[in-house]
Amino acid sequence: MSDENGRVFREAWIAGVNKYYPGEPKPGYITPWEETPDWERASAAAVYQQVHDFIVVTEGSTAKLTREQKGRFVALCWIGQIFKHFDDPKPAYVADWAAMPEWQKETDSDIFERIEQEVTSHSA
Numbered sequence: 001m002s003d004e005n006g007r008v009f010r011e012a013w014i015a016g017v018n019k020y021y022p023g024e025p026k027p028g029y030i031t032p033w034e035e036t037p038d039w040e041r042a043s044a045a046a047v048y049q050q051v052h053d054f055i056v057v058t059e060g061s062t063a064k065l066t067r068e069q070k071g072r073f074v075a076l077c078w079i080g081q082i083f084k085h086f087d088d089p090k091p092a093y094v095a096d097w098a099a100m101p102e103w104q105k106e107t108d109s110d111i112f113e114r115i116e117q118e119v120t121s122h123s124a
Contacts, residue, residue: 005052006045007033012114013044016107043081050077051115060120062112070116071109072097078108 010033017029033041051074055062062070079094086093097105 002045002048003041005048006041008114008118009044009048009111010036010041012111013107015114016110017103019110020103020106022103039085043078043085046081047074047077047111048115051112052119055116055119060123062116063120067109067113068097068105070112071105074108074112075100075105 014030014032017025021029036044054073065073075097082089082093100108
């Protein structure tokens with residue numbers, strides 16, 4: 001998994017947090033890539049790859065998904081990474097879509113769309 005792909009994911013996350021988070025985000029939410037914990041870097045790269053592969057195997061038909069569907073996909077892939085790295089995660093870390101805060105839903109949707117732009121610009 002590419003470090004560069006993980007960095008794209010992280011940058012999209014930080015941009016979304018800065019755009020949607022109500023008030024002052026927690027420092028960990030906007031930690032730069034270089035200071036991001038190893039497990040989180042690996043997870044960012046893994047989820048980027050999952051979204052990338054989903055776009056590729058559908059031959060770009062993901063463009064027809066709603067923003068919510070795109071965000072749900074990112075959220076579910078991220079939850080899988082949380083369970084991979086933590087035996088007993090906090091319930092908020094693995095909350096289903098309906099229980100997630102609005103800012104996080106919007107951020108996850110933006111992440112999918114950012115990866116989608118990368119994939120379609122490279123295949124054009």
